[in-house]
Amino acid sequence: MSWKAKWGILTAILLIIFSQSVLLFSFDKKLKVIAESANIYLRPDINSPVIETLEKGSILSLSSARKFRKIFDYVYYSSKNTGCTKSGYILDSFVKRLFQSTKVITIHAGRKNPEKAVKPAVNFRNTYWGMREEQVLELEGEPYKKEESRGLDIIGYEKRVMDNDCFIGYTFAKNKLTAAEYIFLEQHENENKHIKDYENIKDLLIKKYGAPQQNNVLWRNNLYKDSPSEWGYAVALGHLEYISQWETPETEIFLNLSGGNSEILLKIEYAGINLKDLMKREKEKALLALY
Numbered sequence: 001m002s003w004k005a006k007w008g009i010l011t012a013i014l015l016i017i018f019s020q021s022v023l024l025f026s027f028d029k030k031l032k033v034i035a036e037s038a039n040i041y042l043r044p045d046i047n048s049p050v051i052e053t054l055e056k057g058s059i060l061s062l063s064s065a066r067k068f069r070k071i072f073d074y075v076y077y078s079s080k081n082t083g084c085t086k087s088g089y090i091l092d093s094f095v096k097r098l099f100q101s102t103k104v105i106t107i108h109a110g111r112k113n114p115e116k117a118v119k120p121a122v123n124f125r126n127t128y129w130g131m132r133e134e135q136v137l138e139l140e141g142e143p144y145k146k147e148e149s150r151g152l153d154i155i156g157y158e159k160r161v162m163d164n165d166c167f168i169g170y171t172f173a174k175n176k177l178t179a180a181e182y183i184f185l186e187q188h189e190n191e192n193k194h195i196k197d198y199e200n201i202k203d204l205l206i207k208k209y210g211a212p213q214q215n216n217v218l219w220r221n222n223l224y225k226d227s228p229s230e231w232g233y234a235v236a237l238g239h240l241e242y243i244s245q246w247e248t249p250e251t252e253i254f255l256n257l258s259g260g261n262s263e264i265l266l267k268i269e270y271a272g273i274n275l276k277d278l279m280k281r282e283k284e285k286a287l288l289a290l291y
Contacts, residue, residue, distance in 0.1 A: 029062035031075060031095040034126055035139050038095070040088035044072035046134060051088045052079055060095065063087060071135075093126055094139060123251050124180040127170070129272030131177040136170050151286025152178075152279065158185075162201060173282040178275040184266040191232025194264045198242050198257040201268065205246060205255060212255075214245040235259040250274065 033054050042049045054060075060075040067073060072089040079086045123129050127136055133153060137143070145156035153172040160166065167183040184201075188194055206212065221239035224230040234240040238260035246253040254269040271279075 030098040031060045031062055031073065031090075032098055033058040033060070033090075033094060034096045035094040036141060038090055039138065040075070040077065040086070040090055041072070042088060044068035044074075044089040046091075046138070048089075051086060052077075052081065054090075059098075060090070062097075067092060091135065091138065093122070093128065093131070093135065123272065124170075124177075124270045125168075127177055127180070129177055129250060129275055132175050133170075133172050133177075136177060140168075140170075151282040151289075162204065164197070171279070173275065173279045176275060176278065177272070178279040179269065179271045181270065182268045187264070188232075191236050191264060192229065194232055194235060194257060194266060195242070197266055198255070201266075202244050202255055205244070205253065205268070209246040209248065209253065212244040212246050214243065216243045217241075218243065232264070236262050236264050247273075 033056055036056050038054050038056075038058075039046075040051045040054065042051055054077065058077065060077040062073055063076050064074045068089060071092050073092050073095065074087065075090055075095075076085055076087050078084075126139055133155065136155065140155075140157055143155040143157055145154075147154050151173070153175075155170050155172075157168045158165065159168055161168065161182055161184075165185040167181075167185060169181045169183070170177060171179040171181075184197065186197070188197075202212070218241045219225055219234075219239065220241065221234075221237070223239060224234040231240060235242075235257060236259040238258070241259075242255075242257040244255040250273055252269075252271045252273060254271075255267075256269070257264070257266050259265060
């Protein structure tokens with residue numbers, strides 16, 4: 001047998017092994033859609049045609065270990081429209097891996113050699129700091145509120161969080177997600193219930209982030225300090241404030257219960273540590289523009 005014939009047989013065997021390994025990888029590596037809905041794109045670009053929109057909980061197969069343009073996974077899925085297996089690209093932040101994975105390979109446009117990169121950590125809900133506004137919109141849907149304040153773009157939603165009606169706000173500086181917040185909308189007739197809400201939420205945050213670095217109870221006026229049954233009223237008057245703070249390598253978290261003019265505000269604020277300077281600069285530029 002000639003060397004050309006032998007080489008042809010070897011090449012065919014290698015192609016069969018490669019194709020089988022791809023199929024094994026695809027069927028073994030499952031993903032689950034965690035957003036309310038997620039688009040499948042023809043190309044790794046949110047401006048490319050949408051092939052199909054999948055519902056929350058849909059299961060897909062990861063067809064490549066490579067991540068495209070840092071934020072896209074190439075997947076196979078069963079189309080509800082046709083019943084056929086299709087493939088396309090989905091935003092990585094919209095899915096959860098159902099297998100053990102610590103690193104992925106990223107392909108950068110214009111580079112021949114892929115490099116290894118750690119998947120961006122989820123910092124707030126299903127988002128991460130630096131995400132573009134259009135990515136968050138695709139994840140959360142159309143906001144009921146959108147405004148610009150002090151040079152920052154803010155989009156807001158009203159949803160149920162931790163069994164409470166809640167305002168969810170996302171803040172962007174130069175189209176990068178820099179901060180976010182939950183503002184709890186429930187107003188109790190018995191003001192002490194707000195303190196109970198604060199303690200319940202603090203317990204949940206402790207379970208997630210550990211003991212707070214700061215845990216302060218601030219009395220600005222001691223009029224009701226010796227009357228625990230009036231402490232909620234003291235918060236509403238602005239006499240009393242509760243503050244807890246956590247810090248992770250990427251995020252500052254503040255839980256705050258405060259008040260004034262007989263109203264009470266309970267909120268959790270999240271801020272991206274590496275983007276604080278950017279947010280500060282944009283605020284300063286907006287203030288200087290007023291003069």
